[in-house]
Amino acid sequence: MITNISLVTLWVTDQDTARDFYVDRLGFETRTDQTLGDGFRWLTIGHPSQPELEVTLMVPGPPLDPGVADAVGRALENGTMSGLGLTVDDCQKTYDELTAHGVDFVQPPSERPYGVEAVMRDVVGNWVVLVERRPYGGEDFPHAG
Template sequence: MTAVLTNISLFTLYVTDQDDAKTFYCEVLGFVEGTDVTMGEGFRWVTVTHPAQPELEVTLMVPGPPLTEDMAAAVRRALAAGSMGGFGLTTDDCRAEYARLVDLGVEFVQPPSERPYGVEAVMRDNSGNWLVLVEPTAFTPETLRDGGWGPDGS
């Protein structure tokens, strides 16, 4: 029998403070707490999940071991600069979710904008990670190329 991968089950997101990040993801974005345990030498394993996708846990990890100190320092600098990529979130109404999140104090680096693939806004979480909020629409590779999104930039 051949093994088959069935899905992505865990994604690591580096954060500056696990408690603050867990509060942001749960209280602001509507995620739910997954695991929160301390394991040997102060290592803390914190995960959150989205209620509609509980099989995917997002690990909220402070930069440190198993990263080298040089790599952990680079991640901390990228978080402080607000240049770390996070992940994308889907919504049924990007403009309404944007307004709700702005009212809650979420920082957006791009307001809702029409794209060939839908309406997109870009925000930062409270650690500096970029999160893309998308209200998707149907598209084809031709739609993306015709809208200037093709590999040749046309």
């Protein structure tokens, strides 16, 4: 029986830079940092309030097909790779705090049917969404039906 999601991958161009961003600016913690054979590095982070979930910071390469690795690398370089969705208590307050710490936002807090959302870009090309959730149903979306 599956009980939860325990590991997700976030593609990054530089593991140290990504780790420092998520740990120093967003409050995550390093969980594992191990160099394995052939220079492969297994680096995971997690949020202190979610001990059961780790995020692997992975450089595009093996075991990805070379064409896929190149495409992921290009998306990161262009700043158009999707990343994580993070729940926040107060989107405006979190936006203000992170902006003061130099975090680059591509969308300020905006009202959505599901809550307040802001979109930032991490330092390696991923978009990260902050969401202050509120209850909603399908009827809250204009094209639902």
